Amino acid sequence: MEITTVQQLVELYGSPRETSLAKEIDHLNADYAAFVKASPFILLATIGPDGTDCSPKGDAPGFVDILDDRTLAIPDRPGNNRIDNLKNIINDGRASVLFLIPGVGETLRVNGRARISAEPDLLARFAVDGKLPKTVILLAIDSVYFHCAKSIMRSKLWDPAGHVERSSLPSAGQILKNIVNGFDGEAYDQELPERARKSLY
Structure with missing residues (x-):
């Protein structure tokens, strides 16, 4: 109903x-x-x-x-x-x-x-x-x-025992690669940590 x-x-x-x-x-x-x-x-x-x-x-x-x-x-x-x-x-x-x-x-x-x-x-x-x-x-x-x-x-959001390993899910690069034709997901993932660090603020 x-x-x-x-x-x-x-x-x-x-x-x-x-x-x-x-x-x-x-x-x-x-x-x-x-x-x-x-x-x-x-x-x-x-x-x-x-x-x-x-x-x-x-x-x-x-x-x-x-x-x-x-x-x-x-x-x-x-x-x-x-x-x-x-x-x-x-x-x-x-x-x-x-x-x-x-x-x-x-x-x-x-x-x-x-x-x-x-x-x-x-x-x-x-x-x-x-x-x-x-x-x-x-x-x-x-x-x-x-x-x-x-x-x-x-x-159990704050319970460490329930925390998910990031590697168990698609990476940002993989997600974009599967949506955008010709996208270099591997390069995106490699560059992401440094790019994020430089652009936090």
């Missing part, structure tokens, strides 16, 4: 616990700010006229700066230049960020409205070895809440 109405969902799942609703607030309090400051990795989700995008972003813990209790600043470091999420932000602005912290089961979600800044003083706040991000994403917070640890517990 396909579920097609909200009423069907409510009947199937029932009402949320009171604490599930109470934990959602419209700003960063001290507890939620602690998660932002400890996180070295986020997933940024956006929506635009061509669909949705969910992009990973990572850096040293606390790389997402708290400008105030209702505003986050996220540096956009060098990547593949697809800029899918940036284009979505220009067209729509709705965005969500999921903060992950290695070894911690709970995650933090922030929903809000994003805009893009290239203001020099703001970029300078995120300089690493003299290198600036091209832009900074400013997220005006609408809601903040934590997710319980169940999904992390079920996946």
Whole structure:
């Protein structure tokens, strides 16, 4: 049976616990700010006229700066230049960020409205070895809440015993070789570590 109405969902799942609703607030309090400051990795989700995008972003813990209790600043470091999420932000602005912290089961979600800044003083706040991000994403917070640890517990995400050997999966070069005719996947893989090192910032 396909579920097609909200009423069907409510009947199937029932009402949320009171604490599930109470934990959602419209700003960063001290507890939620602690998660932002400890996180070295986020997933940024956006929506635009061509669909949705969910992009990973990572850096040293606390790389997402708290400008105030209702505003986050996220540096956009060098990547593949697809800029899918940036284009979505220009067209729509709705965005969500999921903060992950290695070894911690709970995650933090922030929903809000994003805009893009290239203001020099703001970029300078995120300089690493003299290198600036091209832009900074400013997220005006609408809601903040934590997710319980169940999904992390079920996946055993932080359990080293469950970690996958990278060699058991296709390499980046192999993936591209199988998609792009004539692509030299072996050379790509050989050059990748040094290229990545030089372009981190």
